[in-house]
Amino acid sequence: MCAIRQHIASRILLWLSNSIPNIFATSFVHFLPLSTNVTLLITGAFAVAAGGSPNYIVLSALAAAWSLGVGGTLPVDSAIFLEFVPPTHQYLLTILSIWWEFGQLIESLVGSQPLGLARLSGLSCLRLSNQGWRYFLFTMGGLMLVLWAILFFFLFMLYESPKYLMGKDQDEESVEVLHKVASYNGAISTLTLAELQSLGDERDLERRPVSTTQIIAPLFATRAVACSTSLLIALWALIGLVFPLLETQGTDFGDGYVYITYRNQVILSAIGVPGTLLGGYMVELPYLGRRGTVAVSIVLTGVFILASTTARTSNVLLGWNCAYGFMSNVMYGALYAITPELFPTKNCGTGNAMTATANRIFGVMVNLRTPAPIFIAGAIFLISGCLAVFLPYEMRGKASL
Numbered sequence: 001m002c003a004i005r006q007h008i009a010s011r012i013l014l015w016l017s018n019s020i021p022n023i024f025a026t027s028f029v030h031f032l033p034l035s036t037n038v039t040l041l042i043t044g045a046f047a048v049a050a051g052g053s054p055n056y057i058v059l060s061a062l063a064a065a066w067s068l069g070v071g072g073t074l075p076v077d078s079a080i081f082l083e084f085v086p087p088t089h090q091y092l093l094t095i096l097s098i099w100w101e102f103g104q105l106i107e108s109l110v111g112s113q114p115l116g117l118a119r120l121s122g123l124s125c126l127r128l129s130n131q132g133w134r135y136f137l138f139t140m141g142g143l144m145l146v147l148w149a150i151l152f153f154f155l156f157m158l159y160e161s162p163k164y165l166m167g168k169d170q171d172e173e174s175v176e177v178l179h180k181v182a183s184y185n186g187a188i189s190t191l192t193l194a195e196l197q198s199l200g201d202e203r204d205l206e207r208r209p210v211s212t213t214q215i216i217a218p219l220f221a222t223r224a225v226a227c228s229t230s231l232l233i234a235l236w237a238l239i240g241l242v243f244p245l246l247e248t249q250g251t252d253f254g255d256g257y258v259y260i261t262y263r264n265q266v267i268l269s270a271i272g273v274p275g276t277l278l279g280g281y282m283v284e285l286p287y288l289g290r291r292g293t294v295a296v297s298i299v300l301t302g303v304f305i306l307a308s309t310t311a312r313t314s315n316v317l318l319g320w321n322c323a324y325g326f327m328s329n330v331m332y333g334a335l336y337a338i339t340p341e342l343f344p345t346k347n348c349g350t351g352n353a354m355t356a357t358a359n360r361i362f363g364v365m366v367n368l369r370t371p372a373p374i375f376i377a378g379a380i381f382l383i384s385g386c387l388a389v390f391l392p393y394e395m396r397g398k399a400s401l
Contacts, residue, residue, distance in 0.1 A: 037158075040148045042069030047141030051134040066141075078340040079348045083161050084181060090395070094337040095280035101272035101329060108269040110139050112262035171196050218347045219354070224392045228342050229351060231391055233358045235294075235335065238384045240359035244366040245373040245380075246305070264318055268325045275329030283334055290338040290395050295388035297331035302381025309374055341395040 043066050050062035081093050152158065159181060165174035175193050182189035220226040282293040301324060308320035343351030 037152055039069040044141050044144030044148055047137055051137035082340055091284050094283050094333040097333040097336045098276040101276055105269040108266045111136055112266055215350050218344050219351050228392050231387055232339055232355050235384055236355040237358040237362040238380050240362040242377045242380050244363050245377040271322045271325050272329035275326040276333045279330040279333035291391045293334040295385050297327050298381055298388055299385030301327045301331050302378045306378035342393055
């Protein structure tokens with residue numbers, strides 16, 4: 001019972017730390033360099049600090065703190081991408097999620113090495129005999145800090161959003177950014193300051209202060225847009241409900257050795273990479289598109305989860321889990337891409353925040369003692385796939401809203 005209470009408490013902390021920045025980041029969605037750099041720095045710094053935790057309470061608090069960075073980054077990433085990518089290449093947003101899989105694969109490989117194998121033995125556990133998880137946090141947090149420093153200080157320049165600059169009446173800087181981006185991609189922008197300023201009268205209304213209600217209202221402006229927003233929130237909420245269910249119970253075949261556990265984790269992480277690539281291909285198919293890919297991949301994910309209940313050996317279960325993992329990454333890639341595409345550009349961050357927050361809230365609501373969790377999870381996936389069919393917009397070959 002104590003372990004269950006700790007699990008629920010940890011999930012509530014992670015929900016709060018993910019939900020707060022998701023909402024907060026919407027204010028900075030057009031202040032991209034600052035929000036991106038700060039959230040990545042928070043993730044790395046607090047992950048390293050968590051490695052030195054003296055007890056479980058401090059560890060939970062620091063885990064919530066690093067999740068603050070993760071939660072703030074998620075709604076910004078897709079907004080950054082759609083801000084600069086041409087409409088003809090928006091499908092690449094699906095493939096962008098491949099970095100999640102590479103991250104999980106690196107994490108699994110690091111954890112499977114000797115530094116990740118130190119674990120509790122007996123009733124008592126001295127700190128010196130249980131350093132593995134600390135080394136793991138030091139390694140992953142340190143890697144995050146190194147990548148953050150290299151990418152944003154030496155290798156890659158993230159320009160300010162031209163739309164943000166226009167909203168701040170900095171037209172000259174906006175034109176300059178567009179020219180730099182075009183030059184970086186081997187093209188020439190012919191836009192002039194005079195051409196941009198000729199749109200000034202139409203932009204005056206956008207410069208007026210707006211309330212929270214006015215920020216959210218465009219997401220429900222028409223019946224079709226309201227339906228789209230509501231369905232996206234429902235899809236993310238239901239998916240948030242499923243994955244904690246899959247963590248509640250497992251099957252013991254008598255061969256659950258540490259080596260086998262880490263080996264399977266590496267395999268499942270690696271299988272997600274081709275799944276993401278397939279998702280990027282499927283969203284551009286004429287009769288499938290974004291909506292069809294999301295619906296089909298969610299349904300197949302549920303089917304493979306239900307099929308895993310037929311496994312009678314660990315190797316068969318691993319095979320079903322590979323199939324489930326493969327399709328779930330197709331699903332995540334497609335859903336990750338279609339979500340910001342279906343929100344109006346000015347309110348994309350707000351929409352992303354609402355879906356991510358719904359995902360976390362429903363993750364907290366799961367009853368960890370739910371009977372038959374695998375069957376419930378599979379059924380929820382099947383229902384979610386049916387809901388996806390009713391999304392009113394298909395964005396294949398079109399610019400995001």
